[in-house]
Amino acid sequence: MTKICCIGAGYVGGPTMAMIAKKCPDVQVTVVDINAKRIAAWQSDTLPIYEPGLDEVVKEARGRNLFFSTDVDQGIRDADIVFVSVNTPTKTFGEGAGCASDLQYWELCARRIKEVSTTDKIIVEKSTLPVRTAEAMDRVLHSGQKSVHFEVLSNPEFLAEGTAVADLENPDRVLIGGHETPSGQKALKTLVDIYATWIPRDRILTANVWSAELSKLTANAFLAQRVSSINAISALCEATEADVAEISRAIGTDSRIGSKFLKASIGFGGSCFKKDILNLVYLCESYGLQAPADYWRQVVLMNEYQELRFVKTMLRNMFNTIAGKRVAVFGFAFKADTGDTRESPAIRVCRALADDHAKVVVTDPKAIENAKIEMPDLLDRIEFEKDPYKAAAGAHAIALLTEWKEYKTLDYQRIFDSMAKPAFIFDGRNMLDHKALFEIGFEVYSIGKGLRTHLK
Numbered sequence: 082m083t084k085i086c087c088i089g090a091g092y093v094g095g096p097t098m099a100m101i102a103k104k105c106p107d108v109q110v111t112v113v114d115i116n117a118k119r120i121a122a123w124q125s126d127t128l129p130i131y132e133p134g135l136d137e138v139v140k141e142a143r144g145r146n147l148f149f150s151t152d153v154d155q156g157i158r159d160a161d162i163v164f165v166s167v168n169t170p171t172k173t174f175g176e177g178a179g180c181a182s183d184l185q186y187w188e189l190c191a192r193r194i195k196e197v198s199t200t201d202k203i204i205v206e207k208s209t210l211p212v213r214t215a216e217a218m219d220r221v222l223h224s225g226q227k228s229v230h231f232e233v234l235s236n237p238e239f240l241a242e243g244t245a246v247a248d249l250e251n252p253d254r255v256l257i258g259g260h261e262t263p264s265g266q267k268a269l270k271t272l273v274d275i276y277a278t279w280i281p282r283d284r285i286l287t288a289n290v291w292s293a294e295l296s297k298l299t300a301n302a303f304l305a306q307r308v309s310s311i312n313a314i315s316a317l318c319e320a321t322e323a324d325v326a327e328i329s330r331a332i333g334t335d336s337r338i339g340s341k342f343l344k345a346s347i348g349f350g351g352s353c354f355k356k357d358i359l360n361l362v363y364l365c366e367s368y369g370l371q372a373p374a375d376y377w378r379q380v381v382l383m384n385e386y387q388e389l390r391f392v393k394t395m396l397r398n399m400f401n402t403i404a405g406k407r408v409a410v411f412g413f414a415f416k417a418d419t420g421d422t423r424e425s426p427a428i429r430v431c432r433a434l435a436d437d438h439a440k441v442v443v444t445d446p447k448a449i450e451n452a453k454i455e456m457p458d459l460l461d462r463i464e465f466e467k468d469p470y471k472a473a474a475g476a477h478a479i480a481l482l483t484e485w486k487e488y489k490t491l492d493y494q495r496i497f498d499s500m501a502k503p504a505f506i507f508d509g510r511n512m513l514d515h516k517a518l519f520e521i522g523f524e525v526y527s528i529g530k531g532l533r534t535h536l537k
């Protein structure tokens with residue numbers, strides 16, 4: 082029986098391994114992590130992350146061929162294949178601070194693997210890493226006297242939070258990079274065969290290791306770049322009475338452009354886009370490529386501009402003062418169908434509102450606990466309320482920041498009746514029926530359209 086160990090039981094390690102275990106009952110999968118609380122949650126009925134459909138996948142395989150453990154060494158020792166799926170956040174210190182990837186977690190894993198392994202293993206980079214990390218990984222793993230051989234593959238993960246289970250079950254493609262040596266190609270085939278259990282072969286792409294590593298950073302940079310591009314146009318729309326939704330539709334029907342990721346919004350969030358683009362910027366700079374670095378950095382700067390522009394628009398329309406006014410923030414997760422709040426635009430918006438002395442009340446179906454963790458210094462100034470009706474009661478404004486579908490079907494007449502007047506709604510996701518809201522009596526702002534107002 083093939084044995085897999087995955088180091089890192091996070092948003093990627095947990096769901097990907099659960100899917101492999103579900104689809105390959107004859108492969109034993111053990112997910113290990115140093116975070117005992119997280120492992121306990123994976124073993125319980127309340128999983129540590131929220132993803133539609135994930136409970137069922139985990140329940141089907143857990144205890145059969147899917148295990149969660151804090152015994153990292155044992156997991157590594159027993160495995161034929163070790164996935165490394167630890168976090169690779171942006172460095173906050175020293176050379177490359179604010180831009181480069183912090184590789185300490187990844188390197189600790191490599192050292193641990195080398196230390197405890199007594200048999201040959203395939204090591205799979207699942208984390209998103211700078212191009213040529215596999216080379217450093219090879220060096221660490223093969224340093225010293227040991228006769229054990231490690232073959233490093235790159236298998237970046239393209240799942241999107243909120244649709245992780247569907248993405249893993251039916252991916253557009255799986256990408257595996259391996260060295261062009263006989264042992265590299267043999268390892269590559271082993272991993273291809275596992276994925277081929279449920280994924281059609283023509284969707285399993287193989288490449289050299291460096292291309293696989295760089296493809297992941299490139300994919301995220303391109304996706305984020307589309308968001309920033311349409312958001313740049315949204316600002317121009319507000320100045321010219323063009324409608325950004327009409328523009329998205331018009332250009333999205335061009336098959337060369339395509340319609341996805343063309344919705345103007347408050348901006349992208351999540352743990353990956355910003356960090357991966359900044360990593361790309363850092364890589365370009367470290368190879369002396371300043372123009373490509375500047376080009377990609379602008380995608381992040383545009384995103385920050387859009388978040389700030391949203392808050393400034395709120396302030397300006399609410400008569401340049403929000404001090405003492407209750408503002409209900411609808412949605413804190415960085416996108417719908419996840420409890421993840423990492424790099425959520427809501428963080429910056431809430432901070433800016435609180436700085437301007439607004440009375441902020443945050444509501445979200447899944448992310449309230451994480452929201453509290455994001456803003457530990459503001460807990461005495463920000464209220465958290467699960468029920469959106471209660472959050473909105475007495476508020477001067479609603480700022481909708483996450484596209485939870487339940488926000489579409491709320492009783493906005495009831496909400497309007499309970500609010501201070503004039504009642505503002507700032508739709509940071511352009512998802513509500515703005516005409517209907519305006520008819521109820523709201524002052525309605527949407528991105529790329531500006532404010533519809535009853536006030537003269």
Ligand SMILES: NC(=O)c1ccc[n+]([C@@H]2O[C@H](COP(=O)([O-])OP(=O)(O)OC[C@H]3O[C@@H](n4cnc5c(N)ncnc54)[C@H](O)[C@@H]3O)[C@@H](O)[C@H]2O)c1
Binds near residue numbers: 189240
């Ligand atoms: N979240 C996403 O949507 C997504 C998508 C694609 C790729 N990625 C990439 O996948 C990687 C993991 O992301 P994530 O969101 O799952 O991160 P995460 O923070 O949710 O999980 C990482 C886990 O690794 C554990 N860990 C760290 N060092 C360890 C060690 N030495 N031994 C054992 N466990 C250790 C941490 O305790 C944590 O639980 C990152 O490189 C990320 O860029 C993330």
